[in-house]
Amino acid sequence: MSPDNSSTPLVLQAESLAKSFKTPRGPLDVLTNVTLSVSAGECVSIRGESGSGKTTLLQILGGLDRASSGELSWNGEQVSGRSNAFLATRRARWLGYVFQSYHLVPELSALENVILAARIAGQSTKVTTPKARELLARVGLEHRIQHLPSQLSGGECQRVALARALINKPRLILADEPTGNLDERTGEDIMALLLNLAKSEGVALVLVTHNSDFARRAERQLFLRRGELCSALETGES
Numbered sequence: 579m580s581p582d583n584s585s586t587p588l589v590l591q592a593e594s595l596a597k598s599f600k601t602p603r604g605p606l607d608v609l610t611n612v613t614l615s616v617s618a619g620e621c622v623s624i625r626g627e628s629g630s631g632k633t634t635l636l637q638i639l640g641g642l643d644r645a646s647s648g649e650l651s652w653n654g655e656q657v658s659g660r661s662n663a664f665l666a667t668r669r670a671r672w673l674g675y676v677f678q679s680y681h682l683v684p685e686l687s688a689l690e691n692v693i694l695a696a697r698i699a700g701q702s703t704k705v706t707t708p709k710a711r712e713l714l715a716r717v718g719l720e721h722r723i724q725h726l727p728s729q730l731s732g733g734e735c736q737r738v739a740l741a742r743a744l745i746n747k748p749r750l751i752l753a754d755e756p757t758g759n760l761d762e763r764t765g766e767d768i769m770a771l772l773l774n775l776a777k778s779e780g781v782a783l784v785l786v787t788h789n790s791d792f793a794r795r796a797e798r799q800l801f802l803r804r805g806e807l808c809s810a811l812e813t814g815e816s
C-alpha cells in the first residue's frame with residue numbers, strides 16, 4: 579500500500595477491495611474496486627441502493643468479514659491477511675461498531691453491555707465501571723443503567739450501543755444504518771448524539787445511511803455504485 583503523504587494520520591485505508599460471494603448460481607461480485615481513506619476525526623457518509631453492498635463493505639472495513647482481494651490498514655498498520663485473533667484484539671481496542679439492530683447481549687443490563695466491550699479489550703471491571711456509568715449518563719441513560727435490552731425502547735438500546743462503541747476510546751466508529759429501526763424523531767436524536775459524540779471525542783466516523791439529510795452532515799459524502807465508491811459530484815447527486 580502506498581505511504582500516506584498527508585499531515586493528518588489515516589485511521590483507515592482500503593485499497594482496491596473486492597468481495598465476491600459464492601452462490602448456487604455462481605459468484606456474486608458485490609464489491610469490485612473500493613478504495614477509501616479516512617483521516618483522524620473525519621466524518622464520511624456512504625449511501626447506496628439496498629443490496630449495493632454497504633453492509634458488506636462496512637463489515638470488511640471493520641474486520642468482521644474478509645475481502646476477496648485488496649488491502650486494508652488500520653492506523654497505518656496493515657491488517658488484511660492477519661489472523662482472526664489479531665483482528666479481534668485490534669478491533670476491540672480502537673474500533674467502535676454501531677448496528678441498525680443494536681446487537682446488545684439480551685441477558686446483560688445496559689451497564690453490563692457497555693462494561694463487556696471494555697472487558698473484551700482487556701480492561702478491568704473496576705476501572706471500567708465508572709467510565710461506563712459516565713458514558714451512559716452522557717447518552718442520557720443514567721436512570722436506565724440496570725435495565726435489560728428488552729426493558730428499553732429502540733432509541734434507548736441504540737444509546738447503549740453508542741456508549742458501548744465509545745467505551746474503549748476508539749479512533750474510528752463504523753455505523754451501519756444506526757437510525758434504521760427508529761422513528762423519525764428518535765432517529766434525529768440518535769444521529770445528533772452520534773455526530774456530537776464523534777466530534778467531541780475526535781473520533782472518525784463512517785456512516786452508512788439511507789437518509790440524505792443525515793448523510794449531508796458528513797464532511798465527505800460517498801455513494802456505493804456497481805461495487806465502487808464515488809463522490810456526489812460523480813453521481814450528480816448531493
Ligand SMILES: Nc1ncnc2c1ncn2[C@@H]1O[C@H](COP(=O)(O)OP(=O)(O)OP(=O)(O)O)[C@@H](O)[C@H]1O
Pocket residue numbers: 599600601606608626627628629630631632633634635
Ligand atoms: N453471505 C452472503 N452470501 C451471499 N450473498 C450475500 C451475502 N451477504 C450479502 N450478500 C448479497 O450481497 C449484496 C449486498 O448486500 P448488503 O447487505 O451488503 O447490501 P446493503 O447495501 O447493505 O443493503 P441494505 O441497504 O438493504 O442494507 C446483496 O445482494 C446480498 O444479497
Ligand SMILES: [Mg+2]
Pocket residue numbers: 632633634
Ligand atoms: Mg445493509
